[in-house]
Amino acid sequence: MRVDIYRRAEAQGRFSYLVVPENKVLPQEVTNLDWERHAQGKDLNEEAKRWPELGIEQPGQQLRDKGYAITSLDEQRPG
Template sequence: MRVDIYRRPEAQGRFSHLVVPEGKPIPQEAINTDWTSEKRGVEMDETQGHWDELGIPEPGRQLRDKGYAITSVKEQPRQ
């Protein structure tokens, strides 16, 4: 699946990531002025159980259920 990736800074030099299907807007419930575009049109395998580099568990389920996938608070990566 081709996706657009956004990120926002968190405490202690960590980041949260938000992923939406390519070209789709960030859904209303996830709008946050801190999100900045990181990458556009990236091919990601949503059938994976975890996107380690983004700290996102169950990306396929999140995309299906919410229309976006987001970093788990427990897994915010440093970048």
């Protein structure tokens, strides 16, 4: 699946990532936060159990359930 990746700075130099299908708008529940585009049109396997480089667990299920996938709090990545 081709996706667009956004990231947001967190405490202690860490980042959270938000992934949406390519060219989709950010979901309304996250548009008021400071997400910046990190990558566009990246091909990721939504059937993978996790995307470790983004700290995202069960990306396919998150995309189906919410329309986006997001880093869990305990998986935030260093910048």
